[in-house]
Structures are given as C-alpha cells and as structure tokens.
Amino acid sequence: MTELTIKRLGHLGDGIADGPVFVPGALPGEQVTGTLAGDHLRDVRIVTPSESRVKPPCPHAKSCGGCQLQYASDRFVAEWKRDVVRQALEMQGISADPGLPITSPPQSRRRATFSVRRTKKGALAGFHMKASDTIIAVPNCQLVHPDLAAALPMVEALGVLAASRKGELSVLLTLSDTGLDVSVTGGKPLDVDLHQSLAALAREYDLARIAWDGEVALQRRAPLVRLGTAHVTPPPGAFLQATKAGEAVLVESVKQALTGAKHIADLFAGCGTFALPLAERAAVHAVEGDRDMVVALDHGWRNTEGLKRVTHEARDLFRNPLLADELARFDAVVIDPPRAGALAQVAELAKSSVSRIAHVSCNPATFARDTATLVGAGFDVEWVRVVDQFRWSTHVELVALLRRVR
Template identity: 35%
Template sequence: MTDHLTDTIIRVAARGDGLTADGRSAALTAPGDTLAADGTIIPGPHHQVPPCRHFPTCGGCQLQHLDDESFAQFIIDRIQGALAAHNLSTDIRPPKLSPPKTRRRAALQAELKQGRVQIGFSENASHALVDIQECWVLTPELFAVIAPLRVLLAKFLRKNRRARLHLTQADQGLDLLIEGIEAEGLDAAEAISAFALAHNVARFAIDSGVGPEIRWEPEPVTVTLSGVPVPLPVAAFLQATKDGEGALIEAVRLATAGAATVADLFAGLGTFTFALPGKVYAGEAARDAILSLKGAAALARRPVFADHRDLYRRPLTTAELDRFDAIVLDPPRAGAREQALLLAPSKAPSIAYVSCNPSSFARDAEFLCQGGYTLDWIQPVGQFRWSTHVELAAKFTRRPA
C-alpha cells in the first residue's frame, strides 16, 4: 500500500511513459512500479532489467524495461484507446510477440566522427547517433555485417555527412542499399566486390541522390512469400520479422476462410496474395512491387490478377468490391480512408484489415461499422520488439440486412 508521498504506475502511455492513477508520468517505468513524490522509482514486478547496454539512449527501442506481460498489455491498451476514441470495442486477442533478435530489415545511419565510422540508430528525440556495439532486435545475420561495414564505409564517408543504410535479409543473403555516399573508380568497385563476397551480400546498391544503382548482384535477389519466390526490388517493404509475417498471414487466412475470390488491396510484394487460396485480385500503387508480384504469380502459375493502381487516388468502387467474397486491406500508416468509405456500403461478406497504426485503423473501422459491418476481433502482433509501434489484423463481417 502506498502513502501520500508515493503512487503506483498503472499503465504505459502511447509514447512509452508510465502513468499513475492521478495522471503523473514518469519515463522508463512499468506497471507496478512505485513513484515517490521526489521522482524516485522503485521497480515493481513487471520492471525488467533491459538486456541491451545502449538502452535507453538508443532510439531503436523504447520499452526494454517492460516484461512480456506488460509489453503485451501496452499493445492492447493502445488498440483499446484508439477504438474508444471512435466508440468501438471488440474482442482483442493476446498479442503475438516476435522474439528478440529476429528483425530481418532495418534502416540505420552511419557517420564519420573523430576518425571512426559510427553506425546505429539515432538517440531518442535527438539527431545524435548511437554507435551500436550490440543489438537485441536485429537478427544475428544483420548485426554481423555492422562491424565490416564500418571498415568499408571509412573509404567513402565524408566528414559531417551521414549515410543511410537499408538492410534486408533476402533468400540469397543480405540486401544492402546505402544512401548518401559516392563510390567511383576501380578501387571502389573492387572494395565493394570483396566486401560482398566476404559477407554474404546478395545485392549492394548505392544511391548518391539520383536513385539506386546496383553495384553487386550476381544472381537475382528474391524473397520467398508463402512458398513463392518473389523478385525483391531495392529497399522494398517487407514485414519486419518472419514470425510476425506468419502471425499476420494466419489472421488474414482466418478472416477470409472459405472465400473463393479475394481482393488484396495495398498488396505490396504479395505477403497475403500468395497465402490466399482461390482467385486473387492484387492492387498496388508501387510499380516495382506490383511487377514483382505479377512475375512471381505467373511463374508459379497462381490465379492472380495484378493491377498497378493507386488506391488513394483511384480506390476500387463499391460495384467492383461487390464481386469479391472477401477483401484484404493492408494500407500504410495513413490508413485507407478513401477505400474504406467505398467498402462500407459494399456486399463483400468479410474483410481482413491489417494495420500498423491503431488510430487510422479505428477511424476506418468506424466507417465500416457505420456502413453495416461488425468488428469481430483483433489480433495484435508485436513484431517491433520493445517499440511503441503497434500492428494488428482484424476481421469484419457484413451484418445481415
């Protein structure tokens, strides 16, 4: 029991600070921590020792001090809060959390400072760079290339200029795009080739300001989605972890079970397209992504119609949506407002909505529910370990007329 000088953290707010019942906030606190009047924090049962030496300085993680139970509850609270803002509620299932060291794509920064190349994430709320010596979210394969990259980039980085590194694990090895450097001449080409051969780099591309230029790709780079090898464009979007991808696919399959024809909107490379049985319409605005999806579907002889279509400027009409047994939506963080407004009055029996932003999801969910759909359940997915970034998959069904 606490006295008037202390209070207890009851939940974690959206940006990661702990809150007491009377609204006091404290950074780096977990539910059950005791907050004294002088600001001293007494750890409670859900406050774990952060595993990484760089926490909390490194901006790659915000919640390493939470145990799995309180991290899962943080995710649920974020979703419940977003729904409540739109007078919605539903069954929220236990979050599926990706294990540590499983993130297969990342964007890092590099700079030459005091004669040494530093690579890492920016500090929280700062432009200062944390030179990571360990990382508890990246796969070991991604982290293993950080130290060799310091040596390579020492040849190309200019003082007071940062480079941005995009790292992705592909079927053939590491896919690497570096923005903000120039590497011209025979010596540079030989250094890049030697680096790629030594460190299992499947593709090495450089963008010096005019678009990616591939410097190394001995064989076409692919990523396998539901058993289908799909050509991987440079720096293309991919779900952050394999198990997170699997959890989202499982939820989408459950939400669309029994559908013979499905529209996969904002389809990307086909994360859900190739996981769905029956005939699939795949709509996507990114040209490289939809061409990759189309080519992969043709080689795999899958019944997929790939459409290069901007679903913000030209969403599917209600009449077009009426032709499908189920709809899959996986929009960017902004959500799918324009498409949701046309989907709300449609006859599609079921909808699977995948979101990386509970706020825009809740807004679109309100449109759908006002149009005659029921929000059946939500499956949270925590593939951005120890981050305030929340993802989910949800099922809607058309209410009987």
Template identity: 40%
Template sequence: MSTETLVINSLGAQGDGIANGADGPIFVPFSLPGEKVAVARVKNQATIMSITEASADRIEPACRHFGLDGVGGTCGGCSLQHMAKPAYNVFKRATLIAALKSKGIETDVAEVIEAHAGERRRIVFTARKREKGLLIGFNQAGSRHIVELEECPITSSGILERLDDLRALGAAIATGSDHFRMTVTETTTGLDVSIDGVRGGAADRERRNLTETTLKMRGIARVSVNGEIVIEPHQPILDFGGAKVNMPPGAFCQATVPAEQAMAELVLAHVGKAKRVADLFSGIGTFALRLARNAQVLAVESDEKAIKALDHAARNTQGLKPVKIEKRDLFRRPMMVSELKTMDAVVFDPPRAGAEEQCRELAKSKVKTIVAVSCNALTLARDLSILIEGGYKITSVTPIDQFLWSPHVEVVVSLSKG
C-alpha cells in the same frame, strides 16, 4: 528546468509514464505505473534522475545500450526493455483497446501474439564516416547522436554477425561525414543492403570501392545506393508460402518472419473459401501470393517495382490461381463500389496513414468479408469505424507484437456483412 519527485499513474500510447501535474499530465519516458521518480522537468516533459520507488514490473534491460541502470535514453531503438513481459503484453493489448474505444468500438480483442528476441530480419541503421572507421548504430532518442552498435537483442544473428562487413560497405561508399541510412534485410540468399542519403550517390570511384569490397565478402546478396543497384552477386529472395520474390532495392517487407507468418495465417483463415479476393496495398505480395493458392487474386499497389516483383513471382510459381496486378494509388484513386462488386473478399494492409478513402468505398460495397491489417491502432480504429457505419461487423481482432520493446503493435481484424 525544475527538479521534483513524481508518482507515475499510467502509461501513455507511446510507452511513456504519465504523472498528474498541477497544470496537466507530465510525460516521463522509461518509467512505470506506481513508481516514484525524481525528475528534471521542462514544461510537460521530464527526464528521470533517479528512481525512489521501483515498480514490481521493472526488470533488468536485455541490452547494454538501453541506458544506465535500466532508466533508458542511450539508444533510441527501444522504449520498453525495462518492463516485465506479462505487464508489457497487457500494455500492448490495452493500447489497441483504447484506440478502438476512442472511436466507440467495443469488441473482443484476442491476447497478444508475442515477439521474441533475435527475430528482426529488417533493420534501418544510421551511419556516418569518421577517421577511425564507419560509425553505425541507432540515433539516440530525440537526437542526431548515433549510438554505436555493440549488441542488439532484437536483431537476427544473421545481421549482427555481419556488422564488420556492413561497416566496410558503408565506409567504401561514404565520401564525407554526413549521416546516411543503411537498410539491411536478411533474405534467403543473403543480406540485401540498401544505402540511402549518400551525398552525390555512387560516383565511379566509390562504385569501384563498393564493388571490390562486396566481392571479398560472403553472404551479401545485393548492395544498392540511393535506389540504384551497384552489385548483385545473388538475387535477394523472400519466400511467401513457397512463392519466391526477388525483392526490389529498399522494398518494404514485414520486420520479422514469425509475425509475417502469423498475420498470413490469420488472413488466410478469415478469407476462407472466397473465390475472388482483392489484396489492396499489396506490396511485393506478402498476402497476395499466399492467397493465390486457393483464390483468384487482384493485387493493387502504387509502387511499380513492388508490383512488378509480385507479378514476376506469380508467373514463375506453380500451383497458383490467376493473379492480376494493377498499379494504382489507392489514396488518390480508391477502388470504387462498381469495381468491388465481383469480389468475395478484400484484404488491405496500408501504410501508417491508413485507408480512409478506400474504406469509404468498401463501406458502401457488398463484399462479404474484409480483412484489415495495420501497424497503427489509431488510423485502424478510424477505418474500422467507417466500415462499421456502413454495416460491417467485426468478427475477430488479433494484436501481434512484431515490434519488440516498442509501443507499436500489428493488428489483424476480420469483418463481415450480410
């Protein structure tokens, strides 16, 4: 390990400052362009010891867990709380533009739709049992050390106000000191608490403890352990444009309601008056159920519980056009050109790995409108390049800051052919 002073030239895609070293770039987390910092360095990774000259864009972090003097490093949940909002928005948009350019895509990119504090309705905590009670929080960056949660400005008040209840639930089921996860989602009917990684699952005694503990609380819709429902005082319901979905344990949903609404509005606007729409990687119906207000929808998803929840919601919501469901692994068996020929529009929102094989089939199709939704700018750029090579043209690119104070950005892109 060596100690030296560096000048930060730029920010990398993960939000780390980058300095030019004699043997290549040096990555300095929690630094900003133009800053002069004293660091301790191991190879190309450096840790700030002190800031000699601070950037005009450096601000006081919103959270005490972010790190001493705003340098960061205590809690691994956020990486950009030290950056002023104007520069932060420029960084998020520039990251997307750079990803597109890496695949030769030059196109207009809209300004970032901003995120705000207190909007996160879905949070994944790390927890473990200890003698003085359950430890719950987030892992320190690059470490298994859990930073005990005292505040979290990104998280909704509906979750933060129930931290003591969450500690009690975790303590009721944990049998040892091993780390486990608690995924907490704020639904319209209360908190859905999905506990995973508990050794031995829910044995009879722990199940009784968890049930008795839950029954003493208000505002807990459901508690599940390793995917098994232990107690469900209320069905955990999410509202997708008036369609009520009973969320399966641990199911994926968008992290914030405002971002979900912004994405849905863009998807609906881009699809327009299409009569037949395929929603690929549909999940529990974030877009499919909204699209069905105006179009016949084919919803395709590999997760059986998710697609069944979507189907149940569609069947029990008035005013929807027909929604057909198909359980299908689109990574192994993408929809072929012959299956796409009846579609006026296709929407796809894949996991971070993207939809490379599906896009190869879409590129050969004659579908007029495609709407791509992604949380990974690099795999999105790869997928878009495939579609462009197949004759599609990008008509709109909109970045959405769903993940406040992180380097990640959500993106909605529309494309057309013919």
C-alpha cells in the same frame, strides 16, 4: 527536485504523471524524482519501482534509442499493447476483446536501418540515441537477427568508402533467403571507383545485392524472399514485414478470415505478402501503388507452380480507390494500408457488396477510425488479433475479420 507518481504509460512509451508530465523510462505506479522542464521530467530517478520493472536484456538499452520498453516485463508490455488496441476501438464506439499479442522472439528482426558516420579512425555504425544525432554502436543488439548484427563491420566499411565527414549514411539491411540485401542512401555519388570498391566489398562479405539511392548498383544473386510457396525479389528498400514469425501470424490470420472465398482483392498488396499465399486456393487481384513492387509480385507468381490466377495493377488507392462497382466482382478483400489508414478506399468498401474484409493495420487509431466507417455501413467485427513484430517498442500491429451483417 520534483517528485511524481506515474499514472499511466503514453503511446510513445513515456510514463505520464498528473499535469500531464511526461517521464521517460517510467512505469505506472512508480514514484520518481527529477528536474521539471516544461511538461517533461529530466534526470529521472526511480524511487519506488513497479513490480513490472525488469533488468533490460540488452546491454545497449540505456544508451540506444532503438527500443523504448526493455525495462518493462513481457507481460506488462503485452497487456499494455492489447489495451492500446482495445481503447482505440472503444473511442470509436466499437466493443472488441483482442487477446494478448503474439510477440516475435528476440533477435528475429530481419531488416533494420543502421546509421553510419565517418570518424578519424574509420567509421561508426549503429542506432541513434533517443532524440539525438549521436550514433551508438550496438554489436550485441538483442532485437535484430544475428546475421544483421554480424554485418556491422561491413556497414562501417561502407561508411569508410562512401560517407562524408559531415554527413551520415543510412544503410538498410534485409536478410533475404539468399543473403544480405543492402540499400544505401545519403552516400557519395556512385562513380566508377566507388562501384569497383563496392564490388570488392560485396565479394568480401558475400552480399546478395547493393542498391545506391534506390537504384541497383550491383547484384551477385537475386535477394529472394519466400511468400507462401513463391519466391520474390523485392525492389530495393521495399516494404517487408519485420519478422518471419510476425508475418506468418498475419498471413495465417488473413487466410483463416477469407477461407472459402473464391475471388479476392488484395489492396495495398506490396510485393505479395498476402496475395501470393492466398493464391494457393483463390484467384487474387493485387493492387499496389508502387509499380516496381507490382512487377516483383507478378514475377513471383509467374515462376511458381500450383497457384491460382493473380492479376494486378499499379494504382494509387489514396487518390484513385477501387470504386464500389469495381469491388462487386470480389467476394472478399484484404486491406493493409500504411499508418495513415485508407479513408477513401474504406469509403468505397462501405458502399460495396463485399461480404468479408480482412483488415490489417500497423496503427490502432486509424484502424479503429476506418473500422468504424465499415461498422456503420453494416459490418460486424468478428475478431481482432494483436501482433507484436516490434518487440520492446511502442509499435503494434493487428488483423481483424469484418463480416457484413446487413
């Protein structure tokens, strides 16, 4: 038996003792015992608990791998996530003082991917155990919106219809304003019989749409998502912000950062999360690599009254970024790249005459790296906000205003 003292919390949510030794489920300051296996401690027992340790609010917390930090107080998690952002910036030589995260409430996740496996008596739907292929049923999940939790019987019915005994279905549920949008991957080929069964299931559970391996199998009504004053029908499986509350904070922050701008470029625009609200008071050029998302954005703009002009293009900004001379016609930019960041595009922004950038990110490390490039080119970080849409997880999002000072 090994006894250790936890010194800090790692970026993946494990406690870290000297060595380093990684201890799942442990918090800084705790005395723990367990069996040492390489650089991990197994069969962990908390001997002296931290004052920040709380009873997990979800009954599935011990078995489900969906949440990493339910045993830590909200205050501890908020301070830790703020420090993750601050430390990432400090490593790049940037001094900033973000406030505590604005955290989405429990049961507010509007999209989640459930795993489904056939059983002898039917099917089992839920989330995986941590680092395991075992699926755990989560009927009382405290993370997802109640309408998603209530749809688990429908997900299991999909498993009975379309999962093989050896394979596993992946079912992405998105709660749209007009009902559930269902996107299935890993199922049987979609033949006539299965299509008829899916139609019956959609009627029984009043589903808006079912997509099969990325293609729309049936649509009873368009799954609409409100972005600003516009209504958009995202393509199957398209990216959306995880919670409405988190999205609202990000959108308002971006609008505040770009107040007064007349011509804005929205880079990595998606379906228009920022472009469409910004178009309420500025002309916007939206650039996105996924053509179907661009089409959805354009359709939303064309069918909404009162918006200023929104132009668009489908363009791979990793391989073909907007060049400095192309950026010259914009007085402000919002950029929201994926986790890898946007090295090539940021390099062009650094060379451009753009005076303001609203930088949104889901990865503090690549955000700090890209921001350092912009600071080196004459930008100043006016403020940074931390947004926690992924409650009880190690994920964190942020938005910052960068203004050119030289």
